[in-house]
């Protein structure tokens with residue numbers, strides 16, 4: 001059931017339930033942690049334990065955590081290259097063509113993002129910035145409750161467009177076989193990735209960050225994941241870079257009377273099926289629409305295969321909120337800063353100038369979010385947990401870093417060095433001032 005909230009109720013309930021905040025984590029998750037770890041721990045503490053252990057004991061710890069959390073006993077995590085290549089044969093032509101179409105559109109979108117080094121001679125001598133791809137990156141591909149080959153494409157292709165030379169993929173092993181799901185391997189093969197490890201959760205993030213006997217560390221970690229993956233990325237930041245916190249999916253739909261309630265309901269349920277911690281919120285000034293969407297949700301839910309997950313996520317971080325008007329809906333969305341913001345209103349473009357925080361905006365009923373998940377073109381790896389207030393969706397700039405270049409000529413040096421000396425003296429840094437004065 002999609003519950004109805006006033007704006008104030010929503011602010012005090014669904015909108016403040018950010019899963020990274022320990023107090024807001026559902027009791028179900030805490031119970032499972034207690035069962036797994038033998039004592040009550042916060043998700044953050046549980047993740048810290050796993051990270052420390054992998055850092056200390058390398059592959060032995062990976063084996064133990066993979067057994068405990070994913071239920072399989074592995075001694076070799078690297079997927080043989082031949083297994084990656086032959087996974088392509090497990091796909092039907094129709095599936096392969098769909099992935100190819102997605103890959104092509106994702107590549108074209110990212111090729112349109114300019115990555116430019118530049119030099120200027122306008123400030124005396126030469127100044128500039130060099131764009132350098134990151135040398136070795138790790139891409140996490142979720143597969144705990146569903147294998148997401150689309151996430152391979154959405155991270156690997158921007159990395160390739162940026163010119164990253166070494167791309168490593170990690171994905172949890174399947175409980176049934178201990179292997180990475182062939183559909184994930186097929187997506188890797190399609191992109192030409194041949195370094196893949198059967199590792200999931202916080203243990204995979206630890207291996208990428210610290211390195212183990214079998215997995216050389218990377219420089220930066222990318223990709224979406226559940227609460228544990230996201231907390232692990234947050235905790236290893238500094239040892240390695242991370243793209244951001246692309247955790248449990250969030251969708252906000254702003255709708256008016258013109259919206260099709262069936263479609264709105266379908267879009268909310270689509271994201272709610274990702275995770276019990278996913279968030280699916282309708283913001284609308286239309287009371288009749290809320291009733292119609294509630295009805296459509298209840299009806300569609302009966303047909304959905306992942307109804308149990310959807311039910312949980314509708315309980316925790318989801319609902320329909322009655323706003324005074326569309327302006328209030330936009331203001332609330334800006335406060336929440338959702339990963340996806342869908343505008344099912346007659347004039348979606350009119351709202352865009354007012355939107356200040358969201359991972360991606362989907363305009364009109366024909367730009368529904370599921371297209372963004374797979375085939376629209378932009379990466380579906382997007383900021384969650386209110387980080388869209390300051391973070392961006394995954395893009396080619398995430399895979400490079402800048403190096404500044406300073407090559408001043410003598411005349412310019414003589415002109416500006418005295419100012420450097422004066423500032424240094426005021427800072428009380430005598431050796432700096434001396435160095436500058438020597439050149440004046």
Ligand SMILES: NC(=O)c1ccc[n+]([C@@H]2O[C@H](COP(=O)([O-])OP(=O)(O)OC[C@H]3O[C@@H](n4cnc5c(N)ncnc54)[C@H](O)[C@@H]3O)[C@@H](O)[C@H]2O)c1
Pocket residue numbers: 029032033036046069070141142143144145146148151172199200201202203224225226227228229245246247248249274275278339380381382383384
């Ligand atoms: N924001 C984005 O861009 C984006 C994109 C795609 C998917 N997602 C999100 O990715 C997530 C995928 O989650 P998933 O669970 O299906 O797969 P996952 O691969 O992210 O996580 C599975 C792993 O979590 C670990 N784990 C599970 N329970 C644990 C526990 N109690 N303690 C410690 N570790 C535990 C296990 O090691 C397991 O391998 C969803 O939340 C989905 O919404 C986000």
Ligand SMILES: N[C@H](CO)Cc1c[nH]c[nH+]1
Pocket residue numbers: 148150151248249250271339373380381382
């Ligand atoms: N909705 C997810 C992003 O939050 C991406 C995804 C992958 N597969 C299906 N959906």
Ligand SMILES: [Zn+2]
Pocket residue numbers: 249270271274370373
């Ligand atoms: Zn999705």
